[in-house]
Amino acid sequence: MTNTYIKPLRQGYAENVVYEDPRLDFTNYDALSADSEKRLLAALNRIVKKCDVICVCDQMPFGCITPVIRSRLIELGRAGHTIIVDSRDRIALYSDVIVKPNEIESARCFEDKISPTEFAKLAVALEERTGRPAIVTAGDKGCYVSEKGRVTHVNARRVTGEIDFCGAGDTFLSGLAASIAGGFSLADAARIACCASSVTIKKLKTTGTANREELAAALKGYK
Numbered sequence: 001m002t003n004t005y006i007k008p009l010r011q012g013y014a015e016n017v018v019y020e021d022p023r024l025d026f027t028n029y030d031a032l033s034a035d036s037e038k039r040l041l042a043a044l045n046r047i048v049k050k051c052d053v054i055c056v057c058d059q060m061p062f063g064c065i066t067p068v069i070r071s072r073l074i075e076l077g078r079a080g081h082t083i084i085v086d087s088r089d090r091i092a093l094y095s096d097v098i099v100k101p102n103e104i105e106s107a108r109c110f111e112d113k114i115s116p117t118e119f120a121k122l123a124v125a126l127e128e129r130t131g132r133p134a135i136v137t138a139g140d141k142g143c144y145v146s147e148k149g150r151v152t153h154v155n156a157r158r159v160t161g162e163i164d165f166c167g168a169g170d171t172f173l174s175g176l177a178a179s180i181a182g183g184f185s186l187a188d189a190a191r192i193a194c195c196a197s198s199v200t201i202k203k204l205k206t207t208g209t210a211n212r213e214e215l216a217a218a219l220k221g222y223k
Contacts, residue, residue, distance in 0.1 A: 003027045003060055007166065009205060019207075023166065028062040037066050044069070045197055048076055052181035056097070058087035069122075072096060075130065080182060086173050091126070095220060098186075100135040100143075100173060119144040120151040133186055139165075142194055145187050154190045157198035157222050164204050168197040171210065195219050196208055 008021040014156045032040075046053065056073060058065040065073075070093060077083045078097035087090070091101045092109040106122040108113055109129075114122050119138050123146035126134035133147040142156040175196030179189035195218040200208030210218075 001026075001028060003063065005166070007164075014115045022165075027060050031062050032064055032066050036064075037068055040064055041069060041072060044076075048081060053177040054080065054081065054083045055177050056083060056085040056087075057170070057173070058085060058090055061089075066215075083178075084173060084177055086169060092129075093203060095130045096132055096135065097130060098132050100137060100169075100176065101126070101128055102137045102162070102169065104196070106136050120153070123151050124149055135176070135186075135190060137169065143172075143190050145190050147186060152187045152190075154187060155223065156192055157195050157218060159198050159202055161202070162204060163201040164208070165201050167208060168201050171197045171208070175210070175215075191222070192219070195222055 004026040006024045008024065009140050010019040010021060011017070012019060015076050021051075033209050050183070054073070054076070056065065057063075065087075065103060070090075073083055073085070074094060082098070084100060085094050086100050086155070087094070088105060089108070091099050091105055101109065103116040103119055103122065107116040110125060114125060116122075119136050119141070122132050123136045123144040126136065127146040127149065133145065137143045140156050140158075142154045145152045145154060172193040175193035176189050179192040180186065184192065192215070196210045196215055199210035199214045199218050202208070
């Protein structure tokens with residue numbers, strides 16, 4: 001089945017009062033079938049030469065990123081393809097790809113031997129581990145980009161008022177990938193990605209998107 005996230009919203013007595021309940025996740029509890037894995041691997045091999053960047057969301061216990069698919073992605077990264085991976089629990093299993101975990105996921109990768117608050121240290125350690133540039137996202141503190149052992153801190157774009165941060169990481173990933181494909185440096189791509197996330201978190205009770213005009217407006221005055 002298709003993995004599904006649902007955010008229940010409850011209406012209060014007053015028409016303008018809405019209560020947001022914790023997210024409900026509906027996920028698979030069975031591994032991907034051998035036939036589906038074979039078909040997915042074939043599709044990956046077909047499209048890789050047509051792609052500037054491949055995004056990988058390895059978030060589910062039983063998603064489509066099986067050990068076989070993961071191994072192939074690593075091979076493709078080693079061969080020079082640009083692959084960006086976001087993984088809640090399995091960042092430690094990747095090499096030769098760009099990784100972009102948050103600070104908690106990064107610390108978990110090193111069995112919490114590095115504090116989640118040591119953002120720059122985590123970014124450098126991830127780059128050393130994967131052999132590719134690494135990004136550690138840190139919510140309202142922005143993100144930390146490590147390239148060749150040098151860390152660049154990219155500020156978050158400040159927003160005010162009510163926000164919904166669900167999906168901010170996915171927006172960051174897509175903004176980052178599109179910007180890299182467009183020829184931006186990794187640090188500049190991360191700046192654009194931060195601005196994209198700042199747009200979508202302000203879109204409540206919907207799946208937020210950031211169009212060209214909204215992104216351009218967010219980038220004005222952003223440092």
